[in-house]
Amino acid sequence: DADVTQTPRNRITKTGKRIMLECSQTKGHDRMYWYRQDPGLGLRLIYYSFDVKDINKGEISDGYSVSRQAQAKFSLSLESAIPNQTALYFCATSDYGSGNQPQHFGDGTRLSIL
Amino acid sequence: TQLLEQSPQFLSIQEGENLTVYCNSSSVFSSLQWYRQEPGEGPVLLVTVVTGGEVKKLKRLTFQFGDARKDSSLHITAAQPGDTGLYLCAGDGTGTASKLTFGTGTRLQVTL
Numbered sequence: 001d002a003d004v005t006q007t008p009r010n011r012i013t014k015t016g017k018r019i020m021l022e023c024s025q026t027k028g029h030d031r032m033y034w035y036r037q038d039p040g041l042g043l044r045l046i047y048y049s050f051d052v053k054d055i056n057k058g059e060i061s062d063g064y065s066v067s068r069q070a071q072a073k074f075s076l077s078l079e080s081a082i083p084n085q086t087a088l089y090f091c092a093t094s095d096y097g098s099g100n101q102p103q104h105f106g107d108g109t110r111l112s113i114l
Numbered sequence: 115t116q117l118l119e120q121s122p123q124f125l126s127i128q129e130g131e132n133l134t135v136y137c138n139s140s141s142v143f144s145s146l147q148w149y150r151q152e153p154g155e156g157p158v159l160l161v162t163v164v165t166g167g168e169v170k171k172l173k174r175l176t177f178q179f180g181d182a183r184k185d186s187s188l189h190i191t192a193a194q195p196g197d198t199g200l201y202l203c204a205g206d207g208t209g210t211a212s213k214l215t216f217g218t219g220t221r222l223q224v225t226l
Contacts, residue, residue, distance in 0.1 A: 004156070035216075040123065042202060043157070043216040058213075090156050100145050100164060100206070103214065105156025 003027045006091050006106035014114050019078045021109050023091030030096045032074040033103065034058075034066060037088040046089075049074055050096070081113045117141070118205055118217035126223045127193055135188040135220045137203035144206050146179055146186045147214065151200040193224045 004025045013019055023032065030051050035043040035058075045058030047066040055066060063085060065077045078085055088110050092103040121136045137146070145164045149157035161170050163179035163186060170177045174197075176189040186203055203217040 040218060042118070042120075042218045043204075045213065048213065092156070100147075100162045102147065102159040102162065103157075103204075105158070107155050 004091060004093055004104055004106040006089075006109050008109060009107065010110045012112045012114065013081055015082055017081050019081050019111070021076045021089055021091075021111070023074045023076070023106060025072050025091075025093045025104075027093055027095075027104060028071075029093035029104070030071065031094045031101075032068065033092040033094075034064075034074065034076045035090045035092065036060065036085075037090060037108075043090065046076065083113045085111065086113045087111060118203055118215055120201075120203060120217040120220045122220060123218065124221050124223075126225070129194055129224055129226050130192050131224075133190050133193060133222070135190075135201055135222070137186045137188075137217050139184050139205060141205070141207060142183050143215075144183070146183075146206070147204045148177055148186070148188055149202045149204060151202060152198075157200075157202055190222075193222075195224045195226060198222060198224050 007022045033048045034046040037043050044060050046060055046064050047058050048056050049068040052068050067075050088108050090108050091106045094101045094103045118137055118139045145162055147162045148160045150160055151157040161172055161177045163177055166181045166183045168179045174191045178187050201220045204214040206214055
């Protein structure tokens, strides 16, 4: 089984709909991240959390919200989806410690907003 | 905002050729990571470089961190079809790897 699991893997929805993307991990890591990936732009950080009571905005948080329900679960919501939120979304985790900790990614959710 | 520019954006080569991917910034990073992403999957870490001027080798892949810790390169010798994928550099500006700034990506295709 995957260490970082994202659901759903694909989603097509309409403008204005509320959408939730879920991420769960079995790695026991404290830190969790949500990124979006667009062609030619790499990965951009939306939100991140260092423990259950910690939520931090990334560089592109407008239009998104998150919830860290438990150490193992971190969900991303689009309250009212718009077409320019069409992208590939990734959840990642990392361990707490000194620098150079790698991030471990899920396989992504491909989201299309019509 | 720290930016990491990668070049080239796309690279299509034949098996056996050599190639170099560049990752450049005007900002200093405490460390830099390289990831490879295959279609339908998330990025997977290849290597982390920490010291200015550091060179690390991973089989046919050679990674170098610039002396000023603002840039990095990835050189692949005798590329194989299995090297096909999206290569991403990611810089840690905080020293704690708490947040990474990802590069724009280089998509490599190696054909027979």
